[in-house]
Amino acid sequence: MYDPEGYSLWFCDYKYxxxxxVSFVTMNKVGRFLQWMDLARKYAFGKMLVIGSEPPFKxxxxxxxxGQEIPQFIMEECYDMELYDWRKVDLTDEARKRGSTR
Numbered sequence: 001m002y003d004p005e006g007y008s009l010w011f012c013d014y015k016y017x018x019x020x021x022v023s024f025v026t027m028n029k030v031g032r033f034l035q036w037m038d039l040a041r042k043y044a045f046g047k048m049l050v051i052g053s054e055p056p057f058k059x060x061x062x063x064x065x066x067g068q069e070i071p072q073f074i075m076e077e078c079y080d081m082e083l084y085d086w087r088k089v090d091l092t093d094e095a096r097k098r099g100s101t102r
Contacts, residue, residue: 008068009089014059016083021055029080030059036078043071062089 020026030048037046046063061084065071075081 004091006066008065009091010063010065010070011087011089012061012063012084013087014084017058018056020050020057020059023050023055023057026050026057026059033078033080033083036080037074039077040065040071040074043067043074 014020014029020029027050030050034048037044043066044063046061048059048061051058051060070081070086
């Protein structure tokens, strides 16, 4: 059901995970980011994770965007976008499909 011509998948990793020492503060960062991303609800769907039971906590996400790139208005209006490293998922990479990171 996935349309690779009309949509693209993106991983995001928070750039400053070493600062995530308090769980509720980390959760607030993610919550703020999701509030900013509300403006993209017609163009994107995503899932964010806070990983770990002990600090520093890692923040990661997976997003589905309409089109082959992240829409420019999202990059400009959602100020927290620059706090994440964004990496487009290559669905033609068979090793990635099997879970290998090479």
